[in-house]
Amino acid sequence: MICNSFKVCIVLLSIVLVSLPNANGQSESNRELYDIEGTVMLPNLTTSWLAETVIQLKGGEAVGFLRKNGSFLISKVPSGSYIVEVVNPNYVYEPIRVEINSKGKYRARKVNYIQSSHVHQMPYPLEFVNYMPAKYFYTREQWKVTDFLFNSMVLTMVLPLLAILVLPKLMNDPETKKEMEQLTNLKHDMPEMSEMITSFFTGNTPTAEKQKEKTKAIKSSKKSNKNN
Amino acid sequence: MMHYKLIFLFCSVLSGIYCSDTSYDSISDVYLEHELIPNAGFTKRSSILVNLESRNDVVSTTTINDSDIQLLKQLASKNELYRLKVTVRTLSGKETRFLTFTRACLIVGSKLNDILTLHLDHLDSPFAVNLATTSNNCNSFNELDTSNFTTTVFFRRPESSPVPDTATYIQKMERERDAREKGKSSNNKSMLGKYWMYILPLVIFMMIAGASNPEARQ
């Protein structure tokens, strides 16, 4: 629904615009010519700045130049719709669309290529106020210690190192040591698969008690050794 | 045959896309002349009546005499080019001449089945004619058993240019804006409400750890 109404809008608008005599339309002998006026805010009002800046109408179809006070005049253009751009090698200005109807009425609006139906009125005579320095260059990346440290590669190398250095310290705690031992004991108590298969294939199964005894014996012997 | 079908499909789709709005001096017939002996001049092949209003592709069959068939076979065996002169006449009698060609062996190899594509400009007047055959067979020119040329005439009109799809883009932007607004409202939920699924396991884990530790101490 929104889409439809939008389309209708566009169509209507385009019809209206088309019906206006266009910029490069039929060259009638008695066509009226109009002047476009405006001012440009300059970063600094030196005279070389004035000379570097050019006002272009519809990609250079007509041009205007800046006077000392930053004002410009584009003289004798037929009615139509134009994009007015401020061209400066170092600064970027927002362009403005100017529409002059056949009765000589001026209307300035923000340039919106995507939503041409969207009218954002601007003052006339034109005022180019918004400018920003053109950033043509990238800044080179500086080498920083933090960049190096937080690099994933470095992190992956450093963290294990830390683990190796710090973990043995933790291990010195006797309780943790014991816990670890318990864990290993647990593992030992689990029946091993290889043993199962061995027993399965060989047939003469040593009894479970025997096994346990054996392990216990080993343990006790160890302990006795310790005591020694 | 496969190619033939594909071309047919393509052409019919194309002709469907374009709808002409101007009543134009429309094409009445297509007059074909071919060259059977290299550089010896063109001889008449057929004349095809065309009705552009019906928007149908035209299929026409013409018989050519045996001597021409023999010449055609000779042309094919020498791997020469088969040139076709096409004269398109309009109702008002205006004539436009075109020239097109293909390899003679293809004409014979496809058993005299050929396709003539008439390219029409935006005003429906022809600007080019292309000749193609229904098969890419270029070997079996001795097995020609027919003397009937079966010609299919297609009409192709230009497509219309793409336009910047601003409408969809604007819709998309609007959708995204709505989504963002929605996201903002959901942001108002407390941190707990949003990240409970991460916080809960952490808390449980901490509790377990805390519970197990004192026991170990004891």
Added chain:
Amino acid sequence: MTTVKSKTFKWSLDFTRNKHEKSTDNVSPPGYSQLAGQNGTELTRDSESSRLIIKKSWDLALGPLKQVPMNLFIMYMAGNSISIFPIMMVGMLIVRPVKALFTLQTTFKTIEGTQAWGQKFIFFIGNCVNIVLALYKCQSMGLLPTHASDWLAFINQPTRMEYSGGGFVLS
């Protein structure tokens, strides 16, 4: 026995007992335990030793299969992105079993017995499973040339049968 005592107390030093033992028994060299010796005498029995050999060789044969869960875990952790670590891991996953397969004969050289063939087979299967896993990982990472796009770089530009040229008429 000492084990009983040590069970009752957390720790204790029994000098008397030690003394007594010392007097009765020969002094054991460090690292030598009587019980271990007793055990050894137990193992001298033929059946027991062969059993152990077989057990040990089964341990060896089952090694690759035991790695499978570990490998699965590694694969899961490595993720499907193509960067240096996942690639290294996948490389290891492939290279290890392949290496093992090539050195199969040397690995089982010391092992003899009735079950040698079966053990070899299990070892082989285990390694194969690992390779398959690694290949699966490669596939999911998109490293296997199984799609048409993987061969795109090898398609040559077709040779021109005809040449063309021209342009606007010069006048």
Added chain:
Amino acid sequence: MVSKLIYAALLSSFLFTVNGLYEDQAGKFDWKQDYVGEVKFSSIDVDVTTKRLYVATEKNVVASLAIDTGDIIWRQILEKGPEGSVELIHPTKSKIITVSGVDVIKVRGWDVKDGYLHFEWSTESSYALYLFVFNGLLHNVYYSNNLIAVDTYHLETGVKGKATYTFPAHWFSGSDRCALSSGSLACLDVDGKLNIGSLIKSNTDRLGLDMIGDKIEAIPGSPIPAFIVTNKNVEKLVYVKENKILVRSSTSRSSSFIYTYMADRQYLLQISSPMQDTIVTEGSILEDSTVIESLSSKESKSSLKISNPRISSAFCGRSKANTVNCVALVSTQDQSLMLLKMPGSIKWHREESLTNIINVEFVDLPVSDIEAAIEKEFGNKESFLDHSVSTGAFSMFVRRLFSQLQQLRTLFATVLGIIESPSETTGTKSNLVRDQFGLHKIIVTVTSAGKIFGIDNLNGEILWSVLLCGVGTFYENRVNGLPSAPMHLQRNSKHLSYSPMCTLLLKSEKIQFVYIYPINGESKNGVTQVPYRVVQAVPLPVLNIEMVRSLILFDSSNSPHLYPADTPLSSKPPPLYIYIANPTNGLLQGFTVNVPISGKELSAKEVWKTQFNKPTQIIAIGSRDAMEHVHSQGRVLSDRSVLYKYINPNMVAILTLAPDTTHKSVLTLHLLDAVSGIIIYSVVHKRASHPIHLVHSENWLLCSYYNDKTRRTEIASYELYDGNQLSNSSDFSSVGGSLIPPIVEKQAYILPGFLQAMKPTITEKGITSKHILMATTTGHLLEVPWAFLDPRRPLGEPKEEGAIPYIPELPMPSESMINYNKSLMRVDGIYTTPSSLESTCLVFVYGLDLFYTRVAPSKTFDVLKEDFDYLVIIIVTHILLISAYVTKNLASQKALKQAWK
């Protein structure tokens, strides 16, 4: 809106990092030369504080030049075309006033020092015959109802004078038989009689003289009315002094140019150039024809190549030694500009014809002597035959040793700094050798003034120039009415024993060729004439036995000829098809040409013909660059399947423009197979108008135009695919091949600006991604990745990896403007050529200014970045080495200690 900006910023932040410059790279591989164009009017300001020259040129440029060096101090570019053509300049104390325009006269006053605008006024005027300034009033002379009428305006305010003066002008016989000099109009009436009348005061009587002439010219620079009247090749000087007509017979040769200057007396300066490298000046006093010795000189300079010098403006004065000195700004027919000091010499010389480049070619330099020696050693048969070297093993060994010794010597010399490395030295021609990466080339440019230049691409220095004088005229491009100069590099620098050869086609009664040997501009064989009118020239795909790429020439009766004739080819060329397009009547014809290996008895046969309907005009033909390689035959989709590209090497794009009643103008793009004449695809753009630019590369096309309906510049992008199945044949044939049309993907984008030129980058192997270089009217050279113009950019969620979501408006971030603040106005074209580095493409932009740079669309992946830190890598490797050694020692010590324990 904001989100869109963010979106664009995000996109650009990760995609545009590919191209763009760092600040320290500015000027490192690029250069720009500013020009003003062919001088139309000038004025010399010898004031010690300023010392300036003011010029107005044919390029509608007003500029100020330094009198000592010829450098541009300031430059203002007026409107393009007749709207901005300067008709008059008038210097005042603080301002330089220009009058420009045809229907609308615009008067602008520029600051002499900085060039900013002081005032501007304009008036609509019917066709003005003459404009002149007198007494601070602008006089506009026009002819109406058998009267000569003069309107006056105050020059600075534009206030119109009270009344329009009219003069009865029954003797006025059209502007071509009249001349205006300092406010006086001189006309030859119907009988050839001379009449002179002043247009300044309304009451001035007409002066008549019983003198018959058939041609009249005003003598420039004169403060009094002065004319040259020619009657049957006899020149006479006519001037008016105190209301009396005085006549003086001209003493000089008729070829010289005459200029007068009023100092203490009326001086007459004459200048001529009997030869291309010589300037002859003469000075005399107008009244009594006494020759002034100090002003007569003759100067020869071998580097000078000029024809028909004219004095544009001059300044004379008396020196302390009481001799007359003059400085003259001389402009020549070949559009060069120089300051001549009389007596003395040429102070500086500017080649303004470089503003009118009509064709460009980059030519590789020959290899250095050392490399040539190596090449010879392993080289091809010809070189052996040529130099008659024995191929014995011993001599080979000796030669090897010798060349290696030589290499070693140069290496040492370079290291020790005895001789500078060849890339750094400039100027001398011995250093013009090919570098390792093929980055050093010669730019051969043809200008519409008939002057050909060889420019060093690394520093922009003019190495040589050739002036085509009386050889012939250029062809005319019937699409835009400009001269066109078909140039073919027939032999490149790769063939050692042969020198490279560039051939330029010119027309005259008989067609003529000019060979140019492009390294030093000498033409060996000079001019060749052929006895037929050439309508098309196409290079053959094979070389002839002299390593020359022969041309197939079509004469006006469409029969083919080989050039150079009668030289056998090295191999039988494949079937060749040639098409000829006639832009005005819309006729396209295709021919098949049979070229026997002997190069004799060629035959052609018309095989297809296409005829566009009457008002339709062919405005552009877009063919792929002959050097272009397509590396990847398809495109990988998200499911890892392949979409195969439709790459038809014979496909050309034809743009036609037709006026239309409902849509104003209809632009149609046809894709045509140049071999079979088959129209592969056509698409219609309604309400499209100029500026129109077309780019055809690989399997895609871009067409930019101004859409009158939406009032914005749009770029339509087309891409052709074969589909998911690869045709299994390894040969590509256009004749009798399948007629299955390719899949055409299309999309349109909005360009927030206006284009002057558009060109894709090109690299040697085609592996590097493609970027489009766009010159905008705001003076920027934009490098846009093709991915931004891809018609497959997804509208919704991105499906393919790296695909950028569709945004109708193309971003124009300032980072991608590769000419940074070196604005390029009035760009005529962009030329791109590959270097030997796959990553790098050389770019040359021409127009009013010349700009050269190189771009690396996929970054310089094959060379180290120029900011590569050699120091760090050296330090790190050394530290590692040392630490490895130390730890090894420590470890062994420890092991020893352990063993002892």
